[in-house]
Amino acid sequence: MICSRLASASLTNVWIERATIHTPWLLPTDASAHGLALDHHLLLNLWIALALLALAHLILLIGLLARRNSAPTYLWRIEYLPLAALAILFATLTLKAERLWAASRYTGASPTALQVEVTGVQFAWYFRYPGPDATFGVTHPNLVAPGEGNPLGLDPTDPHSTDDVVSSQLLLPANREVDLRLNAQDVIHGFSIPEMRLKQNAVPGQTIHLHFTPTTPGTYAILCTQLCGLGHYRMNATLRILPPDQFAAWLATKQKAAQ
Numbered sequence: 001m002i003c004s005r006l007a008s009a010s011l012t013n014v015w016i017e018r019a020t021i022h023t024p025w026l027l028p029t030d031a032s033a034h035g036l037a038l039d040h041h042l043l044l045n046l047w048i049a050l051a052l053l054a055l056a057h058l059i060l061l062i063g064l065l066a067r068r069n070s071a072p073t074y075l076w077r078i079e080y081l082p083l084a085a086l087a088i089l090f091a092t093l094t095l096k097a098e099r100l101w102a103a104s105r106y107t108g109a110s111p112t113a114l115q116v117e118v119t120g121v122q123f124a125w126y127f128r129y130p131g132p133d134a135t136f137g138v139t140h141p142n143l144v145a146p147g148e149g150n151p152l153g154l155d156p157t158d159p160h161s162t163d164d165v166v167s168s169q170l171l172l173p174a175n176r177e178v179d180l181r182l183n184a185q186d187v188i189h190g191f192s193i194p195e196m197r198l199k200q201n202a203v204p205g206q207t208i209h210l211h212f213t214p215t216t217p218g219t220y221a222i223l224c225t226q227l228c229g230l231g232h233y234r235m236n237a238t239l240r241i242l243p244p245d246q247f248a249a250w251l252a253t254k255q256k257a258a259q
């Protein structure tokens with residue numbers, strides 16, 4: 001087990017050109033497989049809100065100019081018809097959003113997804129890979145000792161923990177599904193990677209799964225979006241998406257060092 005605050009030396013020479021995908025409305029670059037559908041839905045909502053705003057002002061203007069003194073007789077056409085149309089519109093948008101949410105939250109990751117544990121602690125993120133045995137070792141709160149290189153409290157007597165790799169950087173291979181298990185040691189932290197369109201609270205005592213597929217190699221910021229204490233402002237980490245062969249080489253190096 002090893003905790004490295006810096007990228008390994010073998011990776012410092014690797015320069016990965018960050019893909020420049022220009023998205024309208026100043027959204028951050030989308031570097032995930034599921035992000036495009038979310039962006040489309042968000043933009044659709046914004047366009048509809050803009051159209052409704054314009055329509056409401058138009059109706060208001062017509063009402064002002066018409067200067068009617070008596071109530072119109074065709075009430076159903078100007079009240080009930082738009083109301084029914086709005087109800088259908090909002091129901092359709094809700095169902096569409098529900099499908100996107102279900103795909104990312106209710107449907108589990110594929111069994112072949114890369115397993116990574118994410119732990120939020122005042123004021124850092126730690127990432128753990130299970131190693132060749134594909135099983136995370138046991139941790140104990142009383143063994144937590146960041147100063148001694150054991151920030152997660154890995155139990156050295158558990159054979160599954162001997163090959164676990166702990167890193168303060170999240171490195172992932174491009175185009176492979178990742179199953180993150182989110183934990184927190186102390187208070188609620190907000191795990192967020194805007195370019196991966198991910199945002200989820202890390203809650204003490206709970207393990208929350210998040211799955212996604214990064215597509216674009218590059219370096220991205222991992223943020224904490226919950227005000228978690230005085231050092232919240234400096235609680236961030238780096239996500240590096242690598243081509244699969246480079247990721248495998250990095251993990252092999254770390255595992256050798258951990259054993």
Ligand SMILES: [Cu+2]
Pocket residue numbers: 120123188189190224225226227228232235
């Ligand atoms: Cu935090």
